Amino acid sequence: MQGGDEQPSTASDQAPGVGENEAAGSFATYTAGLAFALLLTGASFLVSQTHLLWAPGVSAGLVVLAIAQMGVHLVFFLHIGTGSDNTNNVLALAFGVLIVTLVLSGSLWIMANLNANMISPSATMEMQR
Amino acid sequence: MSAHAGTAELAGSIPMVPMTTARSGGGPAPVRIVVAYGFWIFLLSDIILFSALFAAYAVLSGQTAGGPSGHDLFGLRHVGVETLCLLLSSYACGLGVLSIERRHLRGFYLSFALTFVLGATFLGLEITEFAGMTARGAGPSRSAFLSAFFSLVGLHGAHVTAGLLWLSFMVAQTVVKGPRDFVRRRLLCFSLFWHALDIIWVALLTLVYLMGAR
Numbered sequence: 191m192q193g194g195d196e197q198p199s200t201a202s203d204q205a206p207g208v209g210e211n212e213a214a215g216s217f218a219t220y221t222a223g224l225a226f227a228l229l230l231t232g233a234s235f236l237v238s239q240t241h242l243l244w245a246p247g248v249s250a251g252l253v254v255l256a257i258a259q260m261g262v263h264l265v266f267f268l269h270i271g272t273g274s275d276n277t278n279n280v281l282a283l284a285f286g287v288l289i290v291t292l293v294l295s296g297s298l299w300i301m302a303n304l305n306a307n308m309i310s311p312s313a314t315m316e317m318q319r
Numbered sequence: 320m321s322a323h324a325g326t327a328e329l330a331g332s333i334p335m336v337p338m339t340t341a342r343s344g345g346g347p348a349p350v351r352i353v354v355a356y357g358f359w360i361f362l363l364s365d366i367i368l369f370s371a372l373f374a375a376y377a378v379l380s381g382q383t384a385g386g387p388s389g390h391d392l393f394g395l396r397h398v399g400v401e402t403l404c405l406l407l408s409s410y411a412c413g414l415g416v417l418s419i420e421r422r423h424l425r426g427f428y429l430s431f432a433l434t435f436v437l438g439a440t441f442l443g444l445e446i447t448e449f450a451g452m453t454a455r456g457a458g459p460s461r462s463a464f465l466s467a468f469f470s471l472v473g474l475h476g477a478h479v480t481a482g483l484l485w486l487s488f489m490v491a492q493t494v495v496k497g498p499r500d501f502v503r504r505r506l507l508c509f510s511l512f513w514h515a516l517d518i519i520w521v522a523l524l525t526l527v528y529l530m531g532a533r
Contacts, residue, residue, distance in 0.1 A: 220413040227406055231524075235399060238529040249530060256525035260518050267413055267514040275352075279359055286363035290370040297374035 223266025230259040351504055358508040362515045365478075369519050372474060373526065376467040380531065384462035389531025392457055394448075398528045401444045402520065405479075408437035409517040416510045419498050427498075431490050434513070438483050445476050468527065475523060478516055485509055 234255045237243055243251045264270045270279050347353075380389070415430030449469070452458065459469035489502075489509055496502050 217414070217417060220410060220417070223413075224406065224410045231402055231406065231521075234525060234529055235395065238533060239395070248533070252525050252529055256521055259521045263409075263514060263518045263521065267409060267517070268511060278356055282356075282360055282363055286366055289367050293367070293370045294374050294377070298377055301378040 219266055219269075223262055226262045226266065227259055230255055230262065234259075351500075351507070354504050355507055355511065358511055362511060366515065366519065369471075369474070369522075372467070372471045373522065376471045376527065379463040379467040380527075382463035384464075386462040386465065387455070387457050388464070389468075389527070390533065392452055392455075393528050393532040395528065395532055397444060397448060398524065401441050402524055404437045404441040404444070405517055405520050408434050408441065409514055411437065412510050412513045416506055419493070419503055419506055422498055424493075424498065427493070428490070431486060435483060435486055435490075438479060438486070438513075442476060442479050442483070445472070445479075449473070449476075472523060472527065475516065475519055478519075482509070482513055482516060485512070 234252055237248060237251050237255065264283070270276060270283055411430045411433040415427050415434060418424075418426035418430055449472075452465075457465055459466050486509060489506055492505070493502055
């Protein structure tokens with residue numbers, strides 16, 4: 191595996207992150223990613239500071255914008271795309287997203303339930319009397 | 320006879336066949352791909368670590384114990400500048416890796432100097448914010464909300480600090496050893512790390528600052 195490793199440039203020395211002869215990893219890709227990211231960040235600030243969206247829907251709007259921006263970062267900066275050499279990366283990402291979703295939604299769900307079923311300290315004192 | 324030779328060959332190399340792609344044309348994947356993949360797995364585990372702190376923050380964000388809430392504490396202009404610094408730093412880092420792949424050493428040093436300056440500016444702004452909050456009596460020990468806030472945002476800040484140290488080390492290594500294969504592999508890993516920190520900041524900005532300041 192280490193053979194030929196120290197040569198300056200071999201034909202097989204390509205990673206999913208940076209391809210020289212592919213669209214992935216070129217200057218234009220990074221610049222497009224930066225433009226999209228700036229646009230989405232600006233939209234997030236706008237939505238949170240103005241009454242552009244119906245007030246109860248602002249949180250949902252912010253979450254959608256954040257997920258869109260994470261997608262932009264993944265595709266344009268980390269180059270996690272749909273290419274055939276990218277399958278392993280995408281599968282690992284899908285597993286990570288599954289765990290993150292379980293941790294986040296599970297914690298919120300369980301804690302909301304516990305909170306709703308909690309007896310307040312004043313009520314316990316009433317019972318002790 | 321060719322069928323014979325074919326089966327004999329297959330028997331010797333069966334484990335390798337499904338692992339290769341059409342492009343690499345057989346044999347194990349190149350070191351660079353294996354390294355980047357392994358580092359990607361590490362980054363995902365780091366994101367899972369953050370998700371636990373995000374969950375803790377989401378549960379505790381309302382528990383201010385009579386102290387200040389996010390609405391009283393967060394300055395969105397300050398946070399906007401921080402976001403811009405981190406985003407541009409990520410962009411500069413990507414350009415630096417492109418330069419080193421094309422052996423443009425001058426472009427690489429320029430981009431990574433910019434990455435460092437922008438990252439350090441972000442860190443300075445965050446430290447200013449933390450110091451200001453602590454001075455106003457809103458330190459991590461004030462309420463459950465502030466404990467969760469400082470551990471979540473502080474962990475991100477600690478990652479940025481570690482990234483800046485790693486960046487300095489990698490630039491020194493490039494000066495000494497030149498753009499050799501193993502140096503460029505490490506630089507690729509660093510750029511993945513730096514971009515992943517930006518992704519975590521997007522989640523932080525939305526959940527903590529934009530939703531908290533409303």
